[in-house]
Amino acid sequence: MLSKDQYLTPKQIVAELDKYIIGQNDAKRNVAIALRNRWRRMNVKEDIQGDIVPNNILMIGATGVGKTEIARRLAKVADAPFVKVEASKFTEVGYVGRDVESMVRDLVEQAVSLVKHAKKEEVKEKAEEVVENIILDALIPPIKKPSTNFSSQNDDSVAIPVDDAELNEKTRERFRDKIKSGEMDDRKIDISVSQTSTGGIGMVGGGGMDETSMMNIQEMIGQMMPKKSKKRKVTIAEARRILFEEESSRLIDMDEVKDEAIAKAENTGIIFIDEVDKIAVGASKKGGPDVSREGVQRDLLPIVEGSAVNTKYGVINTDHVLFIAAGAFHFAKPSDLIPELQGRFPIRVELENLTKEDFVRILSEPKNALTKQYRALIGAEDVDITFNDEAIDEIASIAFGINAEIENIGARRLHTVMSRLLNDILFDIPDIIGPNAKIVIDKAKVQEKLDGMVENRDLSQFIL
Structure with missing residues (x-):
């Protein structure tokens, strides 16, 4: 948990947003307060902590005035997982074009990516040392120094003079310096890269199975299959990148990553729902597409209210995810949204047209x-x-x-x-x-x- 000094004040948050966004001071103030309130909630007494819900924000303004940029920059300032979705995508095919829970799964993926990156930074020095040794072994295999002048364990053993072992070690150290300086980046070496083979297994989805579920099942099968190594000839620069990813992944605990990512998504996640005016039911209520729009709103409602969503990393609760909705509202009004959804976006901000x-x-x-x-x-x-x-x-x-x-x-x-x-x-x-x-x-x-x-x-x- 960040201390009071580590977490930005509303004024500092606005100052950070000012570096990238011109004007729209009212919107910046409101998102800054919403972000600071997260730290405040996490530092209140536990008996009331769960009852404090975020004040979701509805931004109203024409295209190109900075709605998306404010939300995206806010997530970067907070180092928080951020997902942007277009509400209109949920109405494109049939009754619901895309599973609305997919935005929560995408949020968790972003959280996992952020946590993994942070963990890799923690083990970076150790992973780089391991990679350096692997590259060095590929260039100049080490010679074990014998305990006597010659190795003579049996008649078939090869005699290795002490001087050769010492020369080998000195040569390796010279090459280690060259590797560190990047002097040998263009030289090619053979490395073993682990890969998971799914054996060409395909999946045929049954009724009701969405794309995310299919991908999760394929990933599970992939993890169960034995891992194989493949020889590749690459430059040292490329080898360093490939091997660093492998070694850093081995050094971090994925169970810990998953737990931290779920907590990060639940407590600091931001979901930006753009074009929310496109799913507002028009005043005429003629039926047809309007039915689908109202259906999407009702599907979004439980997620915005707070519900448990299954992901491949575990169950995430959306009670404290911050939702920011936005729309131009040229042909509809915020009041055309269903009352229950309106109530879940209590903070309304009108963004000004740019001069x-x-x-x-x-x-x-x-x-x-x-x-x-x-x-x-x-x-x-x-x-x-x-x-x-x-x-x-x-x-x-x-x-x-x-x-x-x-x-x-x-x-x-x-x-x-x-x-x-x-x-x-x-x-x-x-x-x-x-x-x-x-x-x-x-x-x-x-x-x-x-x-x-x-x-x-x-x-x-x-x-x-």
């Missing part, structure tokens, strides 16, 4: 701003590109104008505009624009490249 000034900030301020991304990409070719303030202002103005006149897709429009602006440059590097070149994007360059984009209004080019 041109927001676009200017999005292009330049966040750690992952588009201008910084393109500068890094082009910098990989040893070419330097800069965007002056007037250029950024013009890009924002054009993107905002297209959103206003065609279809508002929020900050995603900036990706389209930036791609159109830089396509020729990206194509010309490195054949025409060589290394060490310096490119400056100014207002005139932006207008030259994007004026046609504004005039033509060809939807096929501009809508993502």
Whole structure:
């Protein structure tokens, strides 16, 4: 359990979100409070701890205003398992297109992955030492030093002088240093890689068996089958990666990983249900698809309320999983959701549409701003590109104008505009624009490249 000092305060959480997300302060404050409340719950008296349920959040806002990014960044700040699902996927085939419990199973998979990664970091040093020895043995097999000048256990034994054994050890140490420094990464060696053979066993599912159940049964059969070793010739760099995965997996206790992952998913897991407005029953209630939508809501309800879900790692209880739902709600209202589901999302946050000034900030301020991304990409070719303030202002103005006149897709429009602006440059590097070149994007360059984009209004080019 994290101490008070290790867990971020709401103000610190908002500050972390501010590094990547412009505006939407109300939404950031609410998710920060929800995250801090988790630490508070885990540190109250046990007799009331189980009764404190998370305040699930419903985000209302147009596409591209930052709903998904807020939820995803929140999970990263909390080092929590995170799953995003589209509610509309559950209505695609028949009555329910996909088993709604699958999102909880996906959450546990994410938790297992996070815990395994943390455990591997703990045994990293020991695993790397084992891998180093395996690679060294493949390059220079060790010679056992005899207790006397010559080994002479029987007439058929091979005599090994002490000097040879010592020379072998010194040579191994020299090569160990070369392996550590990466000097021999391109050299190829033979290694044995363990693999599980299922013997080509296929599964024919019976009625009612979903895809997840089928995969679980196949995995169980795979674990029961004997493991075989396969010889592979790979570079030392590749061998280090393959063998590290094997050795670190051997050093960690998977039962412990499963228990920790279940606890992590139950107490810190975040499930983001996007497009929840698509399963809202319209005011007309004409039947047909609306029946399916209401059915999906009723299937989601017990999971959001709190229920036990079977996974291949064990049973997970969803009582304290944080659910964040989001939707544009252009053609439906939150009140079109069934009352029971509405009640499970007591915190409602309306996200604001992005302004041109927001676009200017999005292009330049966040750690992952588009201008910084393109500068890094082009910098990989040893070419330097800069965007002056007037250029950024013009890009924002054009993107905002297209959103206003065609279809508002929020900050995603900036990706389209930036791609159109830089396509020729990206194509010309490195054949025409060589290394060490310096490119400056100014207002005139932006207008030259994007004026046609504004005039033509060809939807096929501009809508993502």
